[in-house]
Amino acid sequence: MFIAPLNTDALLSEAEKEFLYLKLVEQTKKDFNLANEGIDFPMSISPDELKIQLHEKIYRLIQYKFAEYLNLLYIIDVSEEEVKKMDGSDLVVLAEQVSFLILKREWQKVWFRNKYK
Template identity: 55%
Template sequence: MLNFTDSNALLSESVASGLYQNLVVQLTKDFGLANIDIDLPFQVNPKNLKTILHQKIYRLMMERFTDYLNLLYIIDVPEKKVKSIQETDVVDISNQVAFLILQREFQKVWFRQKYA
């Protein structure tokens, strides 16, 4: 249920399970906890969410690396998964990290909904 191969599959499942809005709220909350502004309109569609998140992660990696690391810590992305990324291009790495963030955030809202 929580093992996804890419962002598109994860976002499709979040929409199908009715957890998409909760995912957007959770992302906004955790970025806020890390003191990182992210402009996510409440009605953002999944494709735009993926693009906004990818661009934000890329900018953090290139310009504010300490904030990027703090964000990963706050969201609780496993360090082992980040270190296992094999890409060599920063754009590809930021795309993979964005997927890991989406995966962890979806896991949070899924567990909260399942065990509430």
């Protein structure tokens, strides 16, 4: 049964433990490209660096390209309900929370694909 990790660090740690971290990076890159928001993570990117770069990318999208940001969330299939629950008064915090939701959804895709292949 899929149990979503509680935070980004736990999620990335679990992905590494299950040897699916590279698949997570690939899936994330793939979905960003589908949304025409290419993100250039090298496959050698560390979990900490992935977290930082994703956070920065989401922050910039919220700040300067809001329509593209919404499209990205739609393409990745991030829960609209969860996003609506967030407090948007601090964009840095919001970008961090949304980055986690994105990784959580991407992790779900990778985990299910691996489990039921």
